[in-house]
Amino acid sequence: MRKISKLFVGKFNLILACILFSIFLSFDGIGGPYFLGRFTDFLTVGDYVSGTWTTVQWLAFLMLIALSQALQRYFLAKIRTQVRIELKAQELTKASARPRLGAASAYLASITTEVTQIDERIVASLLTFVYCLLQTAVTFSFLMMLDVPVGLIFVGLGFIPVLVPRLSAKWLKEATVNWQGENQRFVNQLDDFLKGRKLLSRFQALLPGQTRVMSQLNHSESAYLQMELKQQIANTLVSLLYVGALLLGLLLGIQSVMAGRLTVGALITIYMAADRVISPLMTCIQLYNNMSATQPLLDKIMQPVQAEKSHLELVRGEKQTLIQVQDGTVGYPNRPLIKGLNLQLNLGEKILLQAPSGSGKSTLIQTLMGEIPLLEGKVSLNRDALPSEEGSWFGIVEQAPFVFNLTLGENLSLGLDYRSEEMETVLQAVGLAKFANPESLARVLGGDQQILSGGELKRLEVARALLFKKPILLVDEALSGLDAQAAKALNQVLRQYPGLVIDIEHHITPDLISQYDRILTIRDGYLEEVSA
Structure with a gap:
């Protein structure tokens, strides 16, 4: 009953009005029987004048009942609408x-x-x-x-x-x-x-x-x-x-x-x-x-909302260090994937993580983002090198970007208040200059209205990270599925990103590998750094 009562909190006036007209309407329970009984007795004794007058009174009563019913249903509908x-x-x-x-x-x-x-x-x-x-x-x-x-x-x-x-x-x-x-x-x-x-x-x-x-x-x-x-x-x-x-x-x-x-x-x-x-x-x-x-x-x-908990620890440190993992074990209960992890990621670095499927690449990234806790050890972020607003640190480029059935501008800004000039600037920065105009920003994406190729959609995600000023960009096999020219263009955009970039790839050409500052791989459950 307590949960049911919560449905009606803040609706006192509507409930009061609904109950008031319900009281008026409840007199329908005595009106019909009363008037029909009197009408029957008058006809039984042949008093037709009184019977007629009773009928007129009955009609007036029914009109009041009908009005009460209409008002009661109106306030009931208002309550139901608010609850829904x-x-x-x-x-x-x-x-x-x-x-x-x-x-x-x-x-x-x-x-x-x-x-x-x-x-x-x-x-x-x-x-x-x-x-x-x-x-x-x-x-x-x-x-x-x-x-x-x-x-x-x-x-x-x-x-x-x-x-x-x-x-x-x-x-x-x-x-x-x-x-x-x-x-x-x-x-x-x-x-x-x-x-x-x-x-x-x-x-x-x-x-x-x-x-x-x-x-x-x-x-x-x-x-x-x-x-x-x-x-x-x-x-x-x-x-x-x-x-x-x-x-x-x-x-x-x-x-x-x-x-x-x-x-x-x-x-x-x-x-x-x-x-x-x-x-x-x-x-x-x-x-x-x-x-x-x-x-x-x-x-x-009515179960209470429980927000997801971040598993990242904020610490103070040197300006150039963004993320640090100490003695970490990455994976899931009863299934560790990466052991003995000690990692330091610095501001502005372009890092390639190349490893086979199932080795724990994506799990490692989710751990660095605080979505999955370490089984052992700790992962910390340098609060001195990050914006003050918690949760605004990571941008991500996915292998299959999600597109809303909204305009290009709304997909870029996600409905937040950014000026067209700002959106056009970041589109130009990622090589999407042909869409950096009011007409293109107003075009609808999604469904059958798709105007961007796969590579362009991934660059759109980089543009969004630029627009939101994300200091860390995570790239989840964004180069896969692209032809050589599109992959090279996206790689160039990633190199120019003004922040830490961690690019996870399964397959990547040697000429693109050489463009990264550091190359990491996972072998036999351990993270290793290799030379280009």
Whole structure:
């Protein structure tokens, strides 16, 4: 309940307005029974004038109820909108705080599917739950004013279905958890298929890929069907017990009419009013089932955001030294990759790290960036040689650069406030002068709008590092996949970069190797420096 209450923090005025109009709307529970009972009694005795006047009053009452309902739904919609925005923003914040943890598809499923489930089955259900309780309280008070014994019989029998939620809550939660897992697996497989469909197409393997996705879709939909079916079974059982109890109460009420203790109109009023007591209670039970079944989704989304921890130590040192590793062991628990690592990287150096696949090159770079902790030893950064803003030290050029479906300028600046002149300057510095103009900066990249080649995309990443003034540039096999001319052009850009450059390459031509200040390699689990 504490987590549910957090959904409504900061919405006091909206909730107050919603409850106020829910109170007005709750009088619908007594209006219909009251006016219909009076109308029936007037017609029974032939008083048509009073019957007509009762009809006019009834119409005015219904208009007020309709207005209250419209306003209640308006404020309810405002509350639901704010909750959806806050939950989605919270998931985005969680993804931003942990950019290297959690699959993108997991956050996508949470934002697009699970937030909607929480909105519909918890937020809307809870506020409707409050309205139903208000209607029950108002109508029950009215019922007791009419005839206490008969009213209590109707209401007492109506409480029989309340036993159902106690028996079905655990059952419903298990079904929801099962669907949540199956749906996440489907989203993961769908994400893989959509990202890899070009590869599958080249090898004529689209059909097996589609088959895997469809198979998991069937599992997901089957789990969803089971979840819905179990909820419907619980709700149907409640409805059957409710109808049986109401009919039994009506039979007892007929005995009171036959004995002369009630008029026909009074029995109709009590019957309808009792229904407006019991029916909202049954709705409350069904809403409680929905909220119970959806609680696991809320528990997941409301988990506190835990930012990723940097494993770098800031120290004071000589100006020329940027990064230093002492007695380090690089790798993963039970799987060390590089042992006995002692390394000093200096300001302005251009360093080549050349080693075979699987030797630990990329893991070493992630360790130097503080993303992966050393198994032993420590890695430190010289705070005297770095900008003061933590986290702004590393630029990276990846083998397959990611491109947003945004303009060239937005891909370069990542939406931050840089002037066009600044962006044009860095584009010229990396050999992309033909794009250093307002027209090119406004062109959309990504999807089918790609205007840059593979080598140009990698130079764009260098330009971004220049724009953001990164003192350290990490290059992850950026030369691979480029022809000789493009590789040479990118290598020249890297040599001119005004900071420390660490270039990881698997294959590189001898003429390019000679352009680096230092050459490192990994042999038998140890980092070694070799001559060019």
